[in-house]
Amino acid sequence: MxxxxxxxxxxxxxxxxxxxxxxxxxxxxxxxxxxxxxxxxxxxxxxxxxxxxxxxxxxxxxxxxxxxxxxxxxxxxxxxxxxxxxxxxxxxxxxxxxxxxxxxxxxxxxxxxxxxxxxxxxxxxxxxxxxxxxxxxxxxxxxxxxxxxxxxxxxxxxxxxxxxxxxxxxxxxxxxxxxxxxxxxxxxxxxxxxxxxxxxxxxxxxxxxxxxxxxxxxxxxxxxxLSKLDVETFVFDVAGVPGELPALPGVALRRVDEHTLEAEMARTHDLNSLFAALTAHGITVTSMRNKTNRLEELFVRLVEHGRQEPGRNGQEQAA
Amino acid sequence: MSNASANLVALSTIVRREIVRILRIWTQTLIPPAITMTLYFVIFGKLIGSRIGSIEHGYTYMQYLAPGLVMMSIIMNSYGNISSSFFGAKFSRAVEEMLVSPMPNWVILTGYVAGAVARGLSVGALVLGIALFFTSLHVAHPLITFASVLLGSVIFSLAGFVNAVYAKKFDDIALVPTFILTPLTYLGGVFYSVKMLSEPWQAISRINPILYMVNAFRYGVLGISDVNVGVAFAVMLFFVLALGAFGLQLLKRGVGLRS
Known part of the structure; x- marks a missing residue:
């Protein structure tokens, strides 16, 4: 080539x-x-x-x-x-x-x-x-x-x-x-x-x-x-959500509905401990996926960061 | 493939596309001018003309009128073809197909002009055929006849192109034919000899470029003219060169075409 x-x-x-x-x-x-x-x-x-x-x-x-x-x-x-x-x-x-x-x-x-x-x-x-x-x-x-x-x-x-x-x-x-x-x-x-x-x-x-x-x-x-993205949100489809959710350091776990949970965590955080905690609470995970497209998340961050940065996008001239 | 042969292929593509367009919408491009000119021949040539008698050098009014109407058809249709086709391409953005291609500007201009000339000459031939139903014509100078038809058609094709480049809406390509082209054509010796006019109208008429085209063509067909034929060809060549250069300049600068 x-x-x-x-x-x-x-x-x-x-x-x-x-x-x-x-x-x-x-x-x-x-x-x-x-x-x-x-x-x-x-x-x-x-x-x-x-x-x-x-x-x-x-x-x-x-x-x-x-x-x-x-x-x-x-x-x-x-x-x-x-x-x-x-x-x-x-x-x-x-x-x-x-x-x-x-x-x-x-x-x-x-x-x-x-x-x-x-x-x-x-x-x-x-x-x-x-x-x-x-x-x-x-x-x-x-x-x-x-x-x-x-x-x-x-x-x-x-x-x-x-x-x-x-x-x-x-x-x-x-x-x-x-x-x-x-x-x-x-x-x-x-x-x-x-x-x-x-x-x-x-x-x-x-x-x-x-x-x-x-x-x-x-x-x-x-x-x-994509490696710059430090936080990811996973969506878990579960068989049923009990009243109390497991508390895990570094993981923000929340209930979306009767059969859906969301977990926001650092990309470096392991998933094994999360699965272990869910299993211990009797929660059966049937499937999981990324909540949003990773690139989309980065894209929004980069563009929004650019807008907040002083001196860009003609703000200098306007000042 | 060499640039010359690539340009030739590109040129023939535009011309072919224009001719296909003319034939695809033949009820708009070929039939209306034929009907209009038939009415002119019937009303002005036959009904009114028969009462006028000989107008010049023993020619009947119908014989005098025929070359003028043929030239008028060629002018109007050459202009109308290129202005609507090129503006249509601009409006639909199909012109971008050509602008992003390697084709040089002169190929685009020549292709569109050739397409417009094809329509102008086709309509001219149709009108000439209709004229022969009403009168007999013997071409006095074939070369001058052909050259004047060709130059007249090229001039108004180029003028139509300039109009299309500047036009922003369909109304803009109707304004020039309505308010400039039609009056100039009617006052350009199509229906009468300017020698019939008194001064200063005769002198004023000589500013009108269409007068030279109509008379050059009439000289080619009948051998009579209100103006010197050499001057007429000089005027036509001047307009071809000036409008051609202007059209190329517009394409180079991308006026109305490139941001």
Missing amino acids: SSIPALVVDNLRKTYGNGVEALKGVSLTVQPGDFFALLGPNGAGKSTLIGILSSLVNSSGGDAQVFGISVNKQRSEAMRLIGLVPQEINFNQFEKPFDICVNEAGFYGIPRRIAMERAEKYLKELRLWDKAQHQARMLSGGMKRRLMIARAMMNEPKLLILDEPTAGVDIEIRRSMWQFVSGINAAGTTVILTTHYLEEAEQLCRNIAIIDHGTIVENTTMKRL
Whole structure:
């Protein structure tokens, strides 16, 4: 695999005409073959960053390089390497999915014969082949999202950028989409994902950057980030809850209802002593799970911490 | 694949897509102008024209009117095609498909202009066919006829593109044809010779660029013109270059397209 990073973002800045500073010098690197999560709350600057990478937004400063090719200086060459699945539906809804895909390939200079073969391949892989000759406006929301993935694959990009591709998509289709994208990633395509479904990011991505108010507040491996979470809450489904709960140092145990208990404890705390105490009190645990997605908990903490920190997010200028 | 062949594929993709669009909505793109022009021929050419008699060089009013109406159809449809198609792509955000691709700006502009010219010329051919039901025409200068049609169509395709780039809502692409294009066309010598006007109206008419297009085409078909044909072609070439450069500049700056 190439040693050139798939993406280098260097001090990228964007100030819109209305004065809003969407990116305040963002820098990050994505290695080739990575499955990279770019997370952040609404308005954090994710879509602006993706817009600059895909040349839909003009940057105010800095540069980005896709496999060593500058987006600013060699736009055409850089765009050949990128596939974009945008947040909003952006195809002509009166065209047929097959034509949308073939035309997309044409825009990349791919001859029609090859384009037609690829359109068939990707529409089949994304289970849209039976709709290939229907008007796109007749497709369901999930189908439209899958069509945008098929379209983005037409130039067989080395870097696939997915901007909230599963928004409003049901769980079954979401899973099939991730299966497809994981396969693409396993075959060597670098994937950058933004999503509000943090469990997706946790399951799929190896590295992560969290952006808030136009700055990167965290950029690390998923494993290292999750290890920062020092407290976890477990939910226990139990056969029955007695009147009195066992008291255990370092564990906040509480009753949720007749058949559910919650235990909040440090990540380093062992579970054996808790199970021993529950058993001693005659409580039979039938199943257990994490109360919230771990990444979600960290995400909220990082973003909230950033907001409370003085001197950030334009507070200096306002003071 | 070389850049040149990739650009050629991209260009043919846009042109093909535009032609498919024109044919898909043929009841909106091809039939209405044919019906409108038939009415012009019946009312102005046949009913009123028969009372006017010969208008210039022994040509009947119907023969004089036909080239003007053909050119008017070409102008209106070239303009209407590109402004609605490109603005539609902007409105639906489908234009982003092209903006994120490696295609250079000139390919996007040329592709859309070629699509608009295809519609302009198709409608022009239809209207010419209808004209031949009412009168006989013998093309005096085929090369001038073709060149004037092509340049006129390109000019108004480029103008329609500029309109679409600046338009923010569908109303904005209807304003220019209604308040600028139609009056200029009607006052551009389609229905009459500007020689019939007294001064200063004759001089004022010569500011109207459509006058040069209509007369260049009329010269090509009938061999008569109110203006010098060389000047007419110089004016048309000037507008092609100026509007082409302006369109490319708008795409480069991303006006109305990129943030």
